[in-house]
Amino acid sequence: MSQTLFDLHKAKLDAALNALRTRDYYSAYAESPSPRKYGETADKDGQAAFKAHLNRSFELDMPGITGEAGSEVSPYGFELGIKYPTVDIDILLPAMNEARKVWRDIGVQARTGICLEILKRINQHSFEIGYAVMHTSGQGFMMAFQAGGPHAQDRGLEAVAYGYDAMIHSPAAATWTKPQGKHDPLVMDKTFTVAGRGVALVIGCSTFPTWNTYPGLFASLVTGNPVVVKPHPAGILPAAISVKIAQDVLREQGLPPHIVSMVIDADPAQPCTKALAQRDEVKLIDFTGNTPFGDWLEHNCHQAQVYTEKAGVNTIIIDSTDNFKGMIQNLSFTLSLYSGQMCTTPQDIFIPAGGIETDQGHKSFDEVAEALSTGITRFLSDPERAGMVLGCIQAEVTDKRIDSARELGEKIGTVVRESDRPENPWFKEGRMRSPLLIAVDADKEDAYMEELFGPISFLVRTASTAHSIELAHKAVKNHGAITMGCYSTSDAVLEQIEEAALDAGVALSINLTAGVYVNQSAAFSDFHATGCNPAANASLSDLAYVANRFRIIQSRKHA
């Protein structure tokens, strides 16, 4: 039955495997929420399904359920009122560990087929999940649909494809024939069984509750590990819907549904994440979130392989441009998108004090700053577009950080653009903020070399582009980064920037002026994070992300 699923989805898997190798554009799930792609009633049905979850108990199929909890609040201004099951991990984890055997024994193809079926069903729920992502993360609907739906599904498929490719790198069986000169050869029959490493824990974040959860979930699942998802307390619903879909597919296949489970804190004031992460059954951990907790996981969970994505300081180096307008438009969108709450949003923009050369002639530092400020304001002048692009501020603490950063900015530099509170056309209570821009001198490293999560960016006045490169390199090396962008018309300068990015280990985007943005990465082509600077110890996805999630156990005997 599971084998049928593998055959059913084989073409999609092959296309994904091909995309990994070529890294050309590929997407398995339509990114447009158009009725032509998802059906005439998909939006209405998805919204209804989302609303049907509100103020009710959400059911999952797990041993050891003890009660229920949950206190999510939409950043758009209302309580979700959903209660999810709480579980006794002393019952759940041994049961999940027990399920390893059956999950191992169905084999590589059956597991892969099941993962692909789960992704297909998740895709069919893209609108429902999109609204769930919107009302937990605060993203605008279009972004919540795309990044939380098809783009996240693509990242999940990418992880499945990498995992499958790594698992079939060795054959399931082999005959070994060693010549012995004149004598008969030695002949051995061997089997090689892929075994997961244990129970896998995936710790989600509040801003991208599916996009940052699916890669770890599917990478661990396809390689033979039961997976327990621990969503962020503020973003449970998108994970819960995904887990429920996985459980449905597993049950239909005659497998224990709790091979994919979810644990939440019975009391958010007393998180169970540390206890969960140090359980002996847990051999794999994926985490997206703050640096102190990521570091704690890396340093204290010796029984597990730990994959982390943590804080960082993303940078842009502006040296010169032959398309000033395109650059400003590109950066205006980049800084506005989801109010800078992406782990890929640039925080520090380095500009020489003497200004830059452009196709519009020389521009002083202040003129560049002013153009960016105006560009953002103009871009956000349409309230509907502002509502869609900015979305809401996920957490109150981020909202407050904008105000404290403004105070700091006034003290140590100049506030180039105020972060105002636009009104959301559809949700009057939505917590909206526009980007704050602060100009500072390069010596104010204490301020701009620390991650200030949210729509807060520094325009840093440097002595020269060489100085900008030096500071950007330092930001990556010492504070981590997932993205670096640059603008220059000089090949020599670009070469220096490329070397800095390579040496520090960060993905570089060069002269983006059209419809590709430094904070966006495309599954199957762009590696999200490199794993070689403090912002992350792994990349989504590459071979290193999957190869350590399983082991090969061999047996041999004389033929």
Added chain:
Amino acid sequence: MSQTLFDLHKAKLDAALNALRTRDYYSAYAESPSPRKYGETADKDGQAAFKAHLNRSFELDMPGITGEAGSEVSPYGFELGIKYPTVDIDILLPAMNEARKVWRDIGVQARTGICLEILKRINQHSFEIGYAVMHTSGQGFMMAFQAGGPHAQDRGLEAVAYGYDAMIHSPAAATWTKPQGKHDPLVMDKTFTVAGRGVALVIGCSTFPTWNTYPGLFASLVTGNPVVVKPHPAGILPAAISVKIAQDVLREQGLPPHIVSMVIDADPAQPCTKALAQRDEVKLIDFTGNTPFGDWLEHNCHQAQVYTEKAGVNTIIIDSTDNFKGMIQNLSFTLSLYSGQMCTTPQDIFIPAGGIETDQGHKSFDEVAEALSTGITRFLSDPERAGMVLGCIQAEVTDKRIDSARELGEKIGTVVRESDRPENPWFKEGRMRSPLLIAVDADKEDAYMEELFGPISFLVRTASTAHSIELAHKAVKNHGAITMGCYSTSDAVLEQIEEAALDAGVALSINLTAGVYVNQSAAFSDFHATGCNPAANASLSDLAYVANRFRIIQSRKHA
């Protein structure tokens, strides 16, 4: 020039890549020390080269040399008298780190070609290295030549092939074309650069100074990391010769020779390994040795990815056999080989108290024990064969452990076979010991569930084969193991044993009665260690062993 090396060795690389995928027999370097393979004077020349090293200073090309040290003693009874350079790691490591750029920039194929050339040259020094391994590890010459020479080289090639395969999984460049409906597509040019993670440290052991060093060395080197080898103080020469050969090849290619370096303790009483392992430049560590130090590395070197092979308790389950003679002969050789000083030698042999069924009729526990004791004694009755197979005891502490194990055995069980001190026909001072066999009841877990490194084995009297399986499973899970062997004529029993091996995560050898032994593993076909029990956190070699040693750094721009 390096590209030429890649082309030169491409056929060998392709054969290795094919072997990894098929896991059929393959060996790139002749395992027979025959003049037809290595030349008429190879043995004499190799022995002369080995002797020329004695009582002299060994030169290596590294920045920061401060003096010299070294106090190796051959287990065959003489001092080597070789002095090796000591270095200031505050000078060496930054220089190695600096060399990362050039080592990265020459690219995947050039690095691969250089690694293959180093292996070819090492192969040409197989006799010299064989004698060096013999007179540090104490192995008999034939084993020192094979395991320390061609078999180690095969493991090195295996690591190179895996590393190469992992690196070319992503293309070096790609064009990404995303359709935009009626509009022009978005087109991006992308590059993907493989970058090593930093300086790699390889910590060698005294018993297999090349076999356990080459996989880590070549896996890290080919993937772009300069490598510093820290050999065991008792087994420096084989590593030093290998490092020198690597330096020669690097220098010829116009590269800094210290891309491969060696550090030894200026004072063996004050090892520098911990300091070295915690250096910020060091991002990869490979270690073979004792469990406490392996655990220390895993728990304290957070800046590095750590690969360890540690202690374990290997087991044999004897249930029944249709070839009693073959079983006894096979186990006699297995326990004798290198006096049980292999990380793959069985320590615990589980036999039901009620005896076993065989092709020679029922055999009681005592009859099986007696047959094994006699089998070993008969096998070692030829002094030259005994000298060749047993070799010498590498460390005095192992010698003493045999005596204390004998005392313990007498107290808690029965000494079935005494470990005597055969005289080596060629080296009268050689520290030789034959296998000690102790019969104990199954409840003496305190004794037999702890690794007693050396020629010490327990015949454990169990209630039944089911009990044997339970204990063997426990040994792997709680104490680690690299090998498990079993003998049974029952498919049902074999199925139970296979499930136990799979669940605990250990390689299983079934009914070995002919020329393949449980303690031997063949490169390109057998995975050495699984990485999923306490004996090792990695396998030599698989994708997981190489995929985490490099990162992919991308850049992108509009086409």
